[in-house]
Amino acid sequence: MSAFFGLHVARRAMMAQQRAMEVTGHNVANANTPGFSRQQAQMAPSAPFPYPAANAPAGSPGQLGSGVDVTSIRRVRDSFLDHQFRGATQTLGYWEARRDVLSQLEMVFLEPSENGLSRLLSEFWGAWHELNKNPESMPVRIPLREKARDLTDTVRLMYNNIEDLRQGVALDINTKVAEVNSLSRQLVDLNQQIVRVSALGQQPNDLLDQRDLLLDRLSRRLNIALAHKPNGTVEVHAGNRVLVQESQAFTLRAEVGTVSAGITWEKNGQPAGIRDGDLQALLDAYSTLLPAYQNGLNELVRTLTERVNIVHRGGFGLNNVTGINFFAPIVPGEVPETVFFRLSSEVLADVNNIAAASAANWPGDGSVALTIARLRAGRTMQGNTVTFENYYQNLLARLGTEGEEAGRLVNLQGQLVRSLEIRREEAAGVSLDEEMLNLVQFQHAYQAAARFASVVDEMLDVLINRTFR
Amino acid sequence: METVQRNMHLNLQRMNRLHEQLSSGRKVSRPSEDAVAVTRSMALTSALSRNEQFVRNIDDSLSWTGATEATLGNISALLQRVREQVVHGASQAHPPTAREAIAAEIDQLLNHLLELANMEHNGRPLFAGFGTSVPPYTRTGDTFTYRGDNGTMLHEVSAFATVEVNVHGSALFGNVHRDAVTGIRVVRFDSTGLEPDVVGRGIGVFHRLLEVRDAIRGGDVNVLSRTLLPEVDKIVNNVLIQRSLLGARTNRLEAGRQRFGMEELNIRELRSRVEDIDLARQLTEFKMQESIYQASLATAARVITPTLLQFLS
Numbered sequence: 154m155s156a157f158f159g160l161h162v163a164r165r166a167m168m169a170q171q172r173a174m175e176v177t178g179h180n181v182a183n184a185n186t187p188g189f190s191r192q193q194a195q196m197a198p199s200a201p202f203p204y205p206a207a208n209a210p211a212g213s214p215g216q217l218g219s220g221v222d223v224t225s226i227r228r229v230r231d232s233f234l235d236h237q238f239r240g241a242t243q244t245l246g247y248w249e250a251r252r253d254v255l256s257q258l259e260m261v262f263l264e265p266s267e268n269g270l271s272r273l274l275s276e277f278w279g280a281w282h283e284l285n286k287n288p289e290s291m292p293v294r295i296p297l298r299e300k301a302r303d304l305t306d307t308v309r310l311m312y313n314n315i316e317d318l319r320q321g322v323a324l325d326i327n328t329k330v331a332e333v334n335s336l337s338r339q340l341v342d343l344n345q346q347i348v349r350v351s352a353l354g355q356q357p358n359d360l361l362d363q364r365d366l367l368l369d370r371l372s373r374r375l376n377i378a379l380a381h382k383p384n385g386t387v388e389v390h391a392g393n394r395v396l397v398q399e400s401q402a403f404t405l406r407a408e409v410g411t412v413s414a415g416i417t418w419e420k421n422g423q424p425a426g427i428r429d430g431d432l433q434a435l436l437d438a439y440s441t442l443l444p445a446y447q448n449g450l451n452e453l454v455r456t457l458t459e460r461v462n463i464v465h466r467g468g469f470g471l472n473n474v475t476g477i478n479f480f481a482p483i484v485p486g487e488v489p490e491t492v493f494f495r496l497s498s499e500v501l502a503d504v505n506n507i508a509a510a511s512a513a514n515w516p517g518d519g520s521v522a523l524t525i526a527r528l529r530a531g532r533t534m535q536g537n538t539v540t541f542e543n544y545y546q547n548l549l550a551r552l553g554t555e556g557e558e559a560g561r562l563v564n565l566q567g568q569l570v571r572s573l574e575i576r577r578e579e580a581a582g583v584s585l586d587e588e589m590l591n592l593v594q595f596q597h598a599y600q601a602a603a604r605f606a607s608v609v610d611e612m613l614d615v616l617i618n619r620t621f622r
Numbered sequence: 623m624e625t626v627q628r629n630m631h632l633n634l635q636r637m638n639r640l641h642e643q644l645s646s647g648r649k650v651s652r653p654s655e656d657a658v659a660v661t662r663s664m665a666l667t668s669a670l671s672r673n674e675q676f677v678r679n680i681d682d683s684l685s686w687t688g689a690t691e692a693t694l695g696n697i698s699a700l701l702q703r704v705r706e707q708v709v710h711g712a713s714q715a716h717p718p719t720a721r722e723a724i725a726a727e728i729d730q731l732l733n734h735l736l737e738l739a740n741m742e743h744n745g746r747p748l749f750a751g752f753g754t755s756v757p758p759y760t761r762t763g764d765t766f767t768y769r770g771d772n773g774t775m776l777h778e779v780s781a782f783a784t785v786e787v788n789v790h791g792s793a794l795f796g797n798v799h800r801d802a803v804t805g806i807r808v809v810r811f812d813s814t815g816l817e818p819d820v821v822g823r824g825i826g827v828f829h830r831l832l833e834v835r836d837a838i839r840g841g842d843v844n845v846l847s848r849t850l851l852p853e854v855d856k857i858v859n860n861v862l863i864q865r866s867l868l869g870a871r872t873n874r875l876e877a878g879r880q881r882f883g884m885e886e887l888n889i890r891e892l893r894s895r896v897e898d899i900d901l902a903r904q905l906t907e908f909k910m911q912e913s914i915y916q917a918s919l920a921t922a923a924r925v926i927t928p929t930l931l932q933f934l935s
Contacts, residue, residue: 259652265663265897275671282675286682286777289746289754510752517746517754518773523784529672530781542668549653550661556654575625589930 156613158202158219163606165220169196170599172223177592180583188366190230190581192358197224228358231580235365236379238573239372243429245566246373250434251442252559254322258446259556261314264549270311271545273304274529281526285519288509289471298496298504305480305495312450312491319443323409326435329374330407330416333432336371337389337402340364344386345400351385375430393426394418413440442555447489449548452534454494457541458483460533461525468508468521474499475513477506479525626922633915640908643899650897659896666893672781673882673889679777680879683787686775687872689743690789694865697738697794701858704731704831708854711838712847725839732831736761739795749791758791759828766828768796779878785871789864796826827857 155161173194183189201216263269280297287293343364350357364387371377371389377396380388389397396403404419414436416425427433458480465479478497487493499506510518534544643649653660707724716724740757741748750758752773760767770791776784830853837845 255654256652259654262653264653265650265660265667271664271668272671275668275675279671279675279678282679282778286679286775287744287746512752515752515771515773517750517775518752520776523776523778527778542665546661546664546668549664550657553653553655553657553660556652557657560654571628586930589934593934 156616157609159609159612160606162218162220163602163609165199165222166602167599167606169194169221169223170595170602174592174595174599176226177588177595181585181588184583184585184588188362188369189583190228190358190362190365191583193227193229194223195225195227196221198222226356226358228356228361229581230361230365231577234573234577234580235368238570238577239369239377241566241570241573242369242372243376245563245570246431247429247434248559248562248566250431251438252556252563254318254434254438254442255552255556255559257318258315258443258552261311261318262549262552270304270307271542273300273307274541274545276300277304278526278529281522284507284509284522285526288519288522289516291504294471294504294507297507298500301479301496301500308450308454308491308494312447312489315443315447315450319439322435322439322443323414326407326409326414326416326432326439329432329435330405333371333374333391333396334402334404336367336374337397337404340367340371340387340389340397341400341402343367344397347385357385373430375427375432391425391427392416393424409439412444415440446548446552447491449544451488451490453541453544453548454490455483456534458490458494460528460531464521464524464528465508467511469510469513469515470508471505471510471516472503473513474506475508477508479507626918626925630915630918630922633911633918637908637911637915640904640911644901644904644908647899648897649899663893663897666889666896670886670889670893673886676779676781677879677882677886680779680875680882683777683779683785684872684875684879686743686748686787687868687875689741690748691865691868691872693738693741693748694789694794694861694868697735698858698861698865700731700735700738701854701861704728704834705851705854705858707838708834708846708851711841712843712851715841715843718841721838721841725835728831728835728838732828732835733761735828735831736766739791749789749794751788751790759795761828764832766826768792779875780882783878785875787871789868794861794864795828830854830857 173196176192176194180191199219199222201218203216264271266272277300280293280300283293284297343360347357347360347364350360368377368379368387368389371391375391378390380390382388382399386399387397388395388399391405394403396405405425406417406419408415408417416427416432416436417423418425427436462478462480462482466476469475470477477499479500481493481495481497483490484493495501509520509522510516511520512518529542530540532538532540534541539547642651650656650659650663707728711721711724736759739749739759746754747758747770750756750770752775753770756769758768758770760769768791772790772792773788774786774790775788777787779785830850834846834850834854837850
């Protein structure tokens, strides 16, 4: 055993403590880096001396320790929490996207307010009452036409606003699918780098963190399942197939039609079978949620047009003309009806064409106007079970309930995601206080090791310089 | 650290919501906040607007019946005067000049009655039915013509009831006939081609008064007392009947108006309970939320500052 053995022990100790301090420095530097997980220098005693062997010196007291080594730099991470977190994020992504769409839809309907459709409908019926009371009066006919025009314009505007919203959603779908594709390409890159580093027997901690971050983002978009392979790569399943495998990424394609939207695999054109995440919420919004409200308006417009026109055609205008439609009649094939909802050209051209009388030459007769005004209370919609107003209120009630549900689930799921986030942060996050303590600890250990080296040095000084003089 | 941030954010959000409610004075401003409350409030608003329309209809009906009532009062008074003259003329034989003077007055009363029969409300003749574009009654010499019809103006005054607002000219002044050739409804008050008498509506008020005038002028005491006096009584009576019918209708309308007034109060109260905030409570809550927010800021400041670093030299 060499006389310099002690110096070797001190050198190892100093190197190990220094390495640990460097790891601490790295942790502190990344305290605010998203997705970063705390790292730890794993220390272990280095190989003792002597090695057990048949020719070991007899009567030795046993193995003598030779100091310390940093065996690996470990990433502190709980993969079970990751799994839970991603599952919860998918659902949160779904409800958040749905809630956002619904709250924009509420802005379209503007209820309850002074400017919503329900007020316009009330005023429309009121104008017919006024016409009944003063059928020969121009100052009553003109406001009626303007109120009706206001009604048709507003309904058309609402329909178009929903359509705009839908187009916005379509754009979102395209962007998000592009993002998913980009994420999967990045995952492939990272997989490859991780394999290279692992092959050299090293821990690619920071690359793993980055990969986890990408997976977190991906899980917000759609439902994914992971499989960790022995070579360090991760296999990502999305929907019904593999999205990322070794060095291969399978791209998705957004198929946005006029009626519905879907996501398919670029390779074979098959549906991707996505079930969760904000992509699914957007697909739902585009294909079913928003069209349902558009159809609600269509239904209202169709019934209103038909009911009013049927009565109006039977009446006579101030100019004794009969058989005139009040609203432009529904033409089969001109769908959606709401887009074509306007007053008939005759009524637009001349308010005398508005039919209030039940017979010619009865300028004072408002009975037809009264019949139209009374449609307000008539059960005309949904197989003659509800009034126009009730129908519209039901539509709004549905919107409110759906919005409430989405909001509630966002809150609930948000809490779950946050609590998982906190737990993950507790496990993997950098605590500055803890790092500082470690630093102090490593610093002292380093100083002690240095002290040991200087003691050995003094001892050798005595041995080399002062002995046998 | 993130927990601190999120809690502060949550507190701020709650404050914002309260602020929104306080500044708008409404509990809910979008359906998703409370779907039930919003639908209820919409239904109540719609009921309110429907009631307002009914009240407007009732008011218009009342102003029409009021005008009719006033005119009927005048007609009544006029017919009373005619009756007095009939009684006067039938009581004894008058000298020709006196008879002529009475006859001339009757003729003047006829013209006045014509004016009353053409009375308008807001530019619409009261007794023309649906023929509102021209004055319904015209006189040419001793021929009276009616160009109105039997149109009944209906106003909707509640969800279940419509009310007839106008009194037909025919109910007051005579029979309506449909011309066999043209099919147009006409009423004639001269003596040609009239249908059999209907009690009270008679042969036509104007025609009767012409007969009265001529009988007085001719000093025909017998006809005046035996035939014409009972006929004039029928006419007077008929107007009274029409007035009482109208009065009953007015009462009904007024009762309806009162009911809607009360209903409106109720609905407004209900809607306010659904829609409006309880100011005192909301303000207290806002104040509370404010102190919570401040407390969270204060504690956040204390949580964030100290780190071990400060204590390491």
